[in-house]
Amino acid sequence: AQSVTQPDIHITVSEGASLELRCNYSYGATPYLFWYVQSPGQGLQLLLKYFSGDTLVQGIKGFEAEFKRSQSSFNLRKPSVHWSDAAEYFCAGRYDYKLSFGAGTTVTVRA
Amino acid sequence: GAVVSQHPSRVICKSGTSVKIECRSLDFQATTMFWYRQFPKQSLMLMATSNEGSKATYEQGVEKDKFLINHASLTLSTLTVTSAHPEDSSFYICSASPGTGGNYEQYFGPGTRLTVT
Numbered sequence: 001a002q003s004v005t006q007p008d009i010h011i012t013v014s015e016g017a018s019l020e021l022r023c024n025y026s027y028g029a030t031p032y033l034f035w036y037v038q039s040p041g042q043g044l045q046l047l048l049k050y051f052s053g054d055t056l057v058q059g060i061k062g063f064e065a066e067f068k069r070s071q072s073s074f075n076l077r078k079p080s081v082h083w084s085d086a087a088e089y090f091c092a093g094r095y096d097y098k099l100s101f102g103a104g105t106t107v108t109v110r111a
Numbered sequence: 112g113a114v115v116s117q118h119p120s121r122v123i124c125k126s127g128t129s130v131k132i133e134c135r136s137l138d139f140q141a142t143t144m145f146w147y148r149q150f151p152k153q154s155l156m157l158m159a160t161s162n163e164g165s166k167a168t169y170e171q172g173v174e175k176d177k178f179l180i181n182h183a184s185l186t187l188s189t190l191t192v193t194s195a196h197p198e199d200s201s202f203y204i205c206s207a208s209p210g211t212g213g214n215y216e217q218y219f220g221p222g223t224r225l226t227v228t
Contacts, residue, residue, distance in 0.1 A: 034216070043117075043204055043221040044155075051214055090154060097143065097211035101154045 002027045002095040006102035013081050014110050021076040021105050023065075023091030031093035033074045035065055038088045038104075047089075050074060061085070083109045114138055115207050117220035124195055124227055132190045132223045134205030140185035141207035145217060146178070149202040161188050195227045 005024045013019050025031060032051050036044040048059025055067040065076045074091060086109040091102040114137040124130050134144055143162050147155040159175075161167040161182035169175045177199075179191040188207075192199050202224050206217035 032214075036219075041202075041222070041224065043115075044206075044219040046216065046219075049216060097208075098157060098160070099145075099155075099206075099217060100157075103154045106152075 002031065002093060002100055004091050004093045004100050004102040006089075006091050006105050008105045009103070010106045010108065012108040012110060015083055016080050019076075019078045019081045019085070019107065021089050021091075021107070023074045023076065023102060024072050025074065025091075025093045026072065027093060027095055030069065031095045033065075033067065034092045034094070034099070035059065035063070035074075035076045036090045036092060037061075038090065040087075044090065047076070081107075081109055083111070085109055113218045115141075115205065115218045115220040117203075117205055117223050119223060120221060121224045122226070124225070126196050126227055127194055129191055129193045130195055130225060132192075132203055132205075132225075134188045134190070134207065134220055136186045136207040136218070139207075139209050139218075141188070141209060142185065143208045143211050144182055144188040145206045145208070146180060146188075146190050147204045147206070149204060149222075151202075155204060158190075192225065195225070197227045200225055200227045 003026045034049045035047040047063045048057045050057050050067045090104045092099045116135045118133045146158045149155045158173045159167045159169045161180050167180035182188040204222040206219045208217045
């Protein structure tokens with residue numbers, strides 16, 4: 001079955017430090033991959049997506065993600081986090097037309 | 112562009128009553144709309160997929176008679192929670208897509224918080 005795994009439930013990072021969120025996928029073929037961010041009580045905002053081509057994808061708010069086929073991974077990174085980056089982050093894979101979400105990673109930013 | 116709205120944003124209802132949640136694509140035509148449910152501190156679970164003018168396709172384990180979905184136009188889908196009970200309390204999120212193949216992506220609404228007392 002197609003699935004997306006986010007191994008880290010909660011990450012705490014200092015403001016200004018770098019951030020990396022892990023995502024692994026399990027699909028027969030390369031799915032379309034997405035990273036979303038959700039602030040408390042809000043809907044989802046798309047940070048970036050990978051369909052094909054360049055494996056390093058640039059997104060909004062200074063985020064980037066790298067697709068690594070050999071590792072079945074699509075990790076999200078940000079060089080320097082801001083307090084406003086504290087939120088829930090979801091990795092998702094689209095197989096056929098449906099999105100399958102990972103469990104999410106909560107990011108806490110400390111001053 | 113690609114804005115999706117939901118109404119209401121928050122609703123409290125009594126057990127046994129029905130609640131309707133609207134999902135609208137404001138600036139594009141949504142061939143397909145999706146309804147998700149999210150429990151606190153958990154991920155989104157797809158409930159059903161609806162295409163304009165046809166019956167919704169429900170995911171396994173989702174009661175179609177309890178969660179009625181109507182996709183009456185290319186800009187509006189509604190989810191009706193019938194005879195709601197406290198266990199139906201959740202955050203319901205819709206998404207809309209102008210297509211299902213190729214590079215089409217889903218655009219998410221802001222969600223509706225349902226509390227059943």
